Amino acid sequence: MESRSTLSKRRTSRRSFLQAGLAVAAGTAGTALVGLPALAKTSSGISAGDAAILRFLAAAEILETDLWQQYNELGGVQDSEVPGGSGNEAYTKALTQLDMDMPQYIHDNTEDEFTHFTFINAYLASKGAKGVDLNKFKTLPSSKATGAQQIGRLTNLMQLTVDTTYYTRYRSRTGNPDLGDTFAPAIPGLLKGKFPAIPRSDADLKPDNHLQAIANTAGFHFGFIEGGGTSLYPSLAQRVNHPEVLRILLSIGPTETMHFQTWQDKAGNAPNITDPTNGLEFPNLNADGEDTQTNLIMPEPTQFLRRGKFPPVSIIRPTATEGAAMGAVNSFATDGLFIGQSKEFFDVIEDLAAAADAARRES
Ligand SMILES: [Fe+2]
Numbered sequence: 001m002e003s004r005s006t007l008s009k010r011r012t013s014r015r016s017f018l019q020a021g022l023a024v025a026a027g028t029a030g031t032a033l034v035g036l037p038a039l040a041k042t043s044s045g046i047s048a049g050d051a052a053i054l055r056f057l058a059a060a061e062i063l064e065t066d067l068w069q070q071y072n073e074l075g076g077v078q079d080s081e082v083p084g085g086s087g088n089e090a091y092t093k094a095l096t097q098l099d100m101d102m103p104q105y106i107h108d109n110t111e112d113e114f115t116h117f118t119f120i121n122a123y124l125a126s127k128g129a130k131g132v133d134l135n136k137f138k139t140l141p142s143s144k145a146t147g148a149q150q151i152g153r154l155t156n157l158m159q160l161t162v163d164t165t166y167y168t169r170y171r172s173r174t175g176n177p178d179l180g181d182t183f184a185p186a187i188p189g190l191l192k193g194k195f196p197a198i199p200r201s202d203a204d205l206k207p208d209n210h211l212q213a214i215a216n217t218a219g220f221h222f223g224f225i226e227g228g229g230t231s232l233y234p235s236l237a238q239r240v241n242h243p244e245v246l247r248i249l250l251s252i253g254p255t256e257t258m259h260f261q262t263w264q265d266k267a268g269n270a271p272n273i274t275d276p277t278n279g280l281e282f283p284n285l286n287a288d289g290e291d292t293q294t295n296l297i298m299p300e301p302t303q304f305l306r307r308g309k310f311p312p313v314s315i316i317r318p319t320a321t322e323g324a325a326m327g328a329v330n331s332f333a334t335d336g337l338f339i340g341q342s343k344e345f346f347d348v349i350e351d352l353a354a355a356a357d358a359a360r361r362e363s
């Protein structure tokens with residue numbers, strides 16, 4: 001979440017802000033809002049700022065749904081609740097080295113994301129506000145491996161640089177990213193290249209430790225994604241106005257945390273192997289003390305708000321609200337999820353993030 005390196009701040013302010021104002025105006029009976037996004041109301045009474053926050057969350061949930069769908073087609077349970085794909089037996093088996101229930105969990109996480117964006121868009125529509133549709137950006141290729149649908153995708157799971165600092169961040173008793181602290185990655189190798197988290201084709205199904213490395217990468221990527229959602233909702237909730245919109249954020253956000261908690265537990269079960277094709281190493285996380293100890297899955301108490309002023313407390317981290325939406329976009333981009341996407345895609349996503357970050361609580 002805290003990585004802000006790749007996407008430049010190039011289009012932050014003026015142009016994005018103007019476009020965000022225009023986009024908002026389109027959903028609010030033509031009210032001109034530039035400069036005052038939090039103050040104008042939609043016809044049914046949510047503020048333009050609340051609509052912008054919900055719209056950004058809808059976009060984030062659409063992106064999550066797209067990536068989870070790819071995981072489900074190959075390694076989840078394909079059924080009437082989450083249709084699409086026919087499963088890849090070897091990849092699914094490699095995933096179950098982390099937990100026998102991985103296919104069910106992948107299925108359920110996928111279904112949850114689908115309901116998140118569908119609900120938020122329906123709620124926006126009920127308030128006379130514009131929803132989010134990213135279908136025209138489904139241009140990225142599917143995996144060619146057995147089991148995947150051959151359709152256009154929004155996200156790329158085949159060139160990931162997975163940041164596993166979430167793993168040590170939640171095990172630290174002193175550090176908090178909101179206080180400027182940084183954390184060591186649990187799997188350093190995942191930051192040193194671009195790795196597939198799904199088989200790109202059936203050629204990736206062998207040798208065994210190559211496929212296991214792909215499944216392990218997925219296992220750690222699940223935690224990265226859901227850890228992001230775990231921070232995003234409380235970060236944005238601090239700038240919501242309407243009690244019902246706040247209720248939505250406070251009710252969806254913790255489901256992201258339930259996902260994250262499951263995934264960071266399962267990631268710790270990833271077999272200690274090295275990918276013979278590229279040297280990617282998954283070390284023994286129980287060899288180096290508490291910072292990576294696999295059964296420390298509850299958040300360790302840490303510093304919060306002001307260092308040294310209050311006793312340590314077990315919390316979600318980070319939750320700073322300033323720039324939270326753009327931070328999420330940047331962390332997805334740094335992750336490699338958008339490799340191959342068009343400039344127009346980045347423009348749209350960044351504009352949605354800029355509008356959400358411009359929203360302010362009325363007091
Ligand atoms: Fe979600």
Ligand SMILES: [Fe+2]
Nearest residue numbers: 064226229256
């Ligand atoms: Fe999620």
